[in-house]
Amino acid sequence: MEIPYKIEKESLLVPMPREVDHHAAKSMSREIDFLIDSWHVKSVVFDFENTEFMDSSVIGIMIGRSRTMEMYRGRVYAINMCERAKRIFEKSALDRIISTDYGTDGR
DSSP states (O other): OOOOOEEETTEEEEEOOSEEOHHHHHHHHHHHHHHHHHHTOSEEEEEOTTOOEEOTHHHHHHHHHHHHHHHTTOEEEEESOOHHHHHHHHHTTGGGTSBSOTTTTOO
């Protein structure tokens, strides 16, 4: 799977694919960790604008990258989430560790 990651202003922008399942999650996690290590970004922004389906593997991706960014004293954000994604975030308590207010804190 080829994901068009972008680096902008010390942020890694991750456009989430249309479908995110456990098959995609493993390679995405490796790629994102590699980019975090390589570019020393201050934040990772997951953009769910085009995501139509996601399973619980998204929770693993997000928690894993949150832990990685803690080591770098960085932050993880999730943007453009549909209502279903927001419910998954709330029920899994991701909303307590992943911010959805990217851009409102001066970044």
